[in-house]
Amino acid sequence: MRPTLYWADVSRLNTDPGLYPLSEDRLTSLSRLKNEAVRQQGLGAELLLITALRKLEKRLPLPLSITRTKLGKPVIDGLPWHFNLSHTERYAACCVYDRPLGIDIQETKHVPERFLTRFFTPEEKEAVLESDQPDEAFTRIWCRKESFLKASGLGLSIELNSFAVLTDALVWHDTVYSFQSGQNEAFHYAFCCEGKGADPLAVHRVSLPESEG
16 A cells, blocks of 8 residues: 545635534544634544545545544554644645554744754754755754654654654664655655555645635
8 A cells, every 4th residue: 555645725624513524532622722723724634534544445434433542643443544644834634554654744944043952863953054945954854753753653752852864764662664755835744654665655635625625
């Protein structure tokens, strides 16, 4: 199976939860959110997940039965597919694969040097500061770090400067993780999965119901 990233502009998505077959996990999350843009991001991410899984499972039961690991990673028991969600500003994304994975999307960010010292390894900091496009370099590395934390299920239980992501492979406690990253017209993205290598990531834009096409 080829890893696939689905993404959408969710800035015009209607956030009335009654319009969609949403999981209890998502409904609980939405009930706590007051910011409309953040609600659009979360709701859009789950709609993209449904879109992705429907391409793999013709009889996909809805709403999805999503649970959380102890460190907060969302999972669906009983399906052979792994997934991960991300969002940034007006965009949401979902990635599916047959291995544990993490995906992160980010619009280009500018950060002060003290941020690099706190969260990046010395090698990563040097790579950013010596780049002709330091903001782009920072965002690429940040995406990779986030994607690894999500793929491993570690979340923020470890320090961001305790591992480096400058190469396309990382070994963590005897487990190999592989990276792919890129940039489209909207954002940077990074994909991380367990195991050596993976087929090239496929990236597809999706038009969601009630959203801008």
